[in-house]
Amino acid sequence: MRIALRTAAxxxxxxxxxxxxxxxxxxxxxxxxxxxxxQVTTPAALAAVSLSLTIVAIVVPLNVIFGVVTxxxxxxxxxxxxxxxxxxxxxxxxxxxxxxxxxxxxxxGNDGWLGGALPVIxxxxxxxxxxxxxxxxFVVREVEPVLAEVGTDAEEAAATLGASKWQTFWRxxxxxxxxxxxxxxxxxxxxxxxxFGALTVVAGGVAGESQTLTLLVHARYIDDxxxxxxxxxxxxxxGLALLTLVLMTTLQRKxx
Amino acid sequence: xAALALPKRRAASGGAGPLxxxxxxLWLSIIVLLPLAAVLAKSLEGGVGGLVDAITxxxxxxxxxxxxxxxxxxxxxxxxxxxxxxxxxxxxxFRGKSLVNAIIDLPFALPTIVASIVLxxxxxxxSPIGLDLYATKPAxxxxxxxxxxxFVVRSVQPVLMEVDREAEEAAASLGAGGWTTFRRIILPSLYPALLGGAGLAFARAVGEFGSVxxxxxxxxxETEVASxxxxxxxxTDRPASxxxxxxxxxxxxxxxxxxxxxxxxxxxx
Numbered sequence: 369m370r371i372a373l374r375t376a377a378x379x380x381x382x383x384x385x386x387x388x389x390x391x392x393x394x395x396x397x398x399x400x401x402x403x404x405x406x407q408v409t410t411p412a413a414l415a416a417v418s419l420s421l422t423i424v425a426i427v428v429p430l431n432v433i434f435g436v437v438t439x440x441x442x443x444x445x446x447x448x449x450x451x452x453x454x455x456x457x458x459x460x461x462x463x464x465x466x467x468x469x470x471x472x473x474x475x476x477g478n479d480g481w482l483g484g485a486l487p488v489i490x491x492x493x494x495x496x497x498x499x500x501x502x503x504x505x506f507v508v509r510e511v512e513p514v515l516a517e518v519g520t521d522a523e524e525a526a527a528t529l530g531a532s533k534w535q536t537f538w539r540x541x542x543x544x545x546x547x548x549x550x551x552x553x554x555x556x557x558x559x560x561x562x563x564f565g566a567l568t569v570v571a572g573g574v575a576g577e578s579q580t581l582t583l584l585v586h587a588r589y590i591d592d593x594x595x596x597x598x599x600x601x602x603x604x605x606x607g608l609a610l611l612t613l614v615l616m617t618t619l620q621r622k623x624x
Numbered sequence: 625x626a627a628l629a630l631p632k633r634r635a636a637s638g639g640a641g642p643l644x645x646x647x648x649x650l651w652l653s654i655i656v657l658l659p660l661a662a663v664l665a666k667s668l669e670g671g672v673g674g675l676v677d678a679i680t681x682x683x684x685x686x687x688x689x690x691x692x693x694x695x696x697x698x699x700x701x702x703x704x705x706x707x708x709x710x711x712x713x714x715x716x717x718f719r720g721k722s723l724v725n726a727i728i729d730l731p732f733a734l735p736t737i738v739a740s741i742v743l744x745x746x747x748x749x750x751s752p753i754g755l756d757l758y759a760t761k762p763a764x765x766x767x768x769x770x771x772x773x774x775f776v777v778r779s780v781q782p783v784l785m786e787v788d789r790e791a792e793e794a795a796a797s798l799g800a801g802g803w804t805t806f807r808r809i810i811l812p813s814l815y816p817a818l819l820g821g822a823g824l825a826f827a828r829a830v831g832e833f834g835s836v837x838x839x840x841x842x843x844x845x846e847t848e849v850a851s852x853x854x855x856x857x858x859x860t861d862r863p864a865s866x867x868x869x870x871x872x873x874x875x876x877x878x879x880x881x882x883x884x885x886x887x888x889x890x891x892x893x
Contacts, residue, residue: 369802370715370716373708373711373712373716374712374716374718376708377705377708377709377711377712377713378712378724380705380708380709381709381724381727381728384766384769384770384773385727385730385731385770385773386727387746388742388743388745388746388747389730389742391742391745391746391752392741392742392745395745434647434648434651437644437647437648437651438648438651438652440644441644441645441648442648445644445645447645453648453649453652456652456656456657457652459656459657459660460656462827462831462874462877462878462881463660463831463874463877464830464831464832464833464850464851464854464870464873464874464877465831465833465834465851466831466833466851466852466854466855466870467663467831467851467854467870467873467874468659469855469858470663470854470858470863470866470867470870471659471660471662471663471870472659473858473863474659474662474663474665474666474863474867475658475659475662476659479863480662481658481662481665497655500655501655501656501659504652504655504656558733561735562733562734562735562736562737562738563735564735564736564737564833564834564837565736565833565834565851565855568833568855569855569858581735582735582737582738582834585735585737585738585741586737586837586838589741589838590838595750598741599741599745602737602738602741602742605734605735605738606734606738609730609733609734609735609738610733612733613726613729613730613733616729616733617726
């Protein structure tokens with residue numbers, strides 16, 4: 369019985385996850401490493417990597433700053449409407465990525481509420497806004513419970529001893545939330561690199577200009593019929609995802 | 625005590641301070657709330673009648689029904705396979721178990737478009753095992769089962785760890801078989817976790833786009849899911865129709881998540 373259950377569970381995971389993953393790896397490297405390397409270093413691929421990393425580089429600091437401020441307000445504040453604010457933070461998890469794109473177009477776009485006052489859609493700011501929308505909960509949700517748990521005793525002691533608000537934050541609060549914050553950042557980076565649905569709606573997807581790695585995978589498969597190139601770019605993304613997973617496990621162990 | 629209570633109260637009103645609260649509210653409004661409000665406003669541009677018309681247009685209604693149907697099937701599959709995997713991870717012991725445990729999270733870390741490509745390589749036109757499911761409903765189910773794999777496993781796993789072994793042993797000593805013990809002793813304690821995990825999986829599946837887009841084919845009224853329909857409406861410059869179906873899709877996921885939250889809070893009381 370035990371063996372039968374184990375076999376069934378492993379067979380399901382194998383058919384759904386492991387064998388397909390192995391298939392992609394095999395297809396990527398069956399022509400040797402050089403062929404893979406050539407596919408991920410074409411001008412379009414390099415531009416896609418650089419755009420994806422640029423988005424991450426803008427999104428992460430913004431999420432850290434506003435995420436910590438929001439977490440502090442939620443964990444320490446006792447104000448009317450706190451429940452509503454909590455719900456709004458979780459909202460992005462419940463919204464389909466495509467709807468995120470639609471929302472941004474209807475708000476920032478030329479016919480939107482802001483009448484296109486800022487050039488956002490089909491350019492980098494739009495992609496950044498879309499990515500922030502989908503990653504917004506991560507830092508808040510990782511930092512807030514830690515803040516609630518460590519309490520305010522150490523901060524109050526520091527304040528009593530004459531530390532300024534900044535000093536208290538840098539010396540007391542930040543070290544306490546360090547691991548939670550790092551976990552939130554790792555989740556943010558992974559989701560930013562992998563975002564696709566919102567970007568297909570908001571980004572122009574022009575090769576070499578507004579094409580991220582995920583959009584490149586799609587374009588190579590659908591538009592260019594370059595299946596091998598799509599596999600190679602997917603493998604690159606898979607490598608980044610694997611790195612994320614390793615970091616997540618390490619941080620989880622640190623936290624436990 | 626009074627002296628101790630005093631700074632606590634100050635901290636409660638302070639913390640990030642009113643400035644922090646203001647910044648947080650402004651940030652959430654600009655990034656999340658106002659854009660979503662714009663969707664709602666757009667969907668009601670032609671009045672409630674216009675909203676209903678856009679949602680009940682034949683291919684819109686078909687896309688919504690397919691989405692809900694396939695997501696329900698996927699949630700149900702997850703209830704069985706998720707419980708099975710969680711059980712094996714908690715009660716069984718074999719070499720490489722920690723690796724299997726790590727693999728469960730892979731679908732969360734993997735970009736959805738990569739999930740689509742990965743599944744297509746095995747279950748698509750170039751399938752090495754001759755199993756071409758491209759542009760069929762089973763393909764949708766496989767793609768959604770992939771991205772929702774962690775939900776039920778991760779909600780059931782901790783509960784299984786906590787289950788009272790003594791009650792099981794007592795049942796066994798009274799002559800109950802393995803299946804009877806599972807059904808009568810363990811399963812009742814798993815219901816909340818199963819419901820929670822399945823609900824989250826359903827909510828995720830309903831909005832999914834990236835993993836479905838390549839393998840699903842997007843054939844109207846057959847494999848086109850709601851998110852694909854919405855994207856197509858935007859491409860063909862019909863924002864009002866896109867907004868209307870978005871509102872319908874949001875209403876479905878909110879209803880599920882709200883019901884879950886209500887069920888959990890009732891149980892806790």
